[in-house]
Amino acid sequence: MQFSSSLQQGRLIKRYKRFLADVIPKGAAAEASLTLHCPNTGKMTGCAEPGWTVYFSVSDNAKRKYPHTWELVENHQGEVICVNTARANQLVAEALSLRQIPQLAQYGEIKPEVRYGSENSRIDFLLRQTGEPDCYVEVKSVTLLDDKEQGQGYFPDTRSERAQKHVRELIQCVQNGQRAVLLFCVLHTGITRISPADHLDPVYGALIRDALAAGVECLAWRADISPRGMQLVQELPFHVSGQDSSIS
Structure with a gap:
């Protein structure tokens, strides 16, 4: 974009x-x-x-x-x-339409902001393709960089009941036979890997572990950023301590 x-x-x-x-x-x-x-x-x-x-x-x-x-x-x-969090969804929408995210490239229909779940949420993107389960994609903007551990990024940057709710909703999607993806859109060029911020929101961290165990997929993609524009360019590792969940 x-x-x-x-x-x-x-x-x-x-x-x-x-x-x-x-x-x-x-x-x-x-x-x-x-x-x-x-x-x-x-x-x-x-x-x-x-x-x-x-x-x-x-x-x-x-x-x-x-x-x-x-x-x-x-x-x-x-x-x-x-710092404009609205850009995360715009970047992901562009990448989905251009089929630049290999794990999600098979879907031909992309619907933004669709209501779903028992907690009255809106999914960022509902992806559909004939013969495939519906895929629910929740996007999170990541800008928190650990100032002591080079390249380590975290989400969220504070306790977030809203983020917790979204993870619960994604778990329900998988339990209902659908596909669910939590996509961390990394909007900080200094971040090279992502983890849940257990030290800031332990409830969220525990929910992420539950989600991974249930079959929710966690992806992280970094954006190339300049005053001219931005583009998702690279998948980053997502790691949860104490669980073999690294993705690269």
């Missing part, structure tokens, strides 16, 4: 109130700060340090209070992170 227009560059002052961030646009004076919409409800640990380079898009919608949207951030190590 390509960004609809060239992203503008700035320097992060701070993120606040979850949905807002102040930046100094490139070439502007320090007092000429700009407020961006931050499309990320998470903690954004390791993604929002003051002084880092940010890239933002500009909307031509005159009704928007904040027409600028924070898209990317570059840390001091030169690693690029996509």
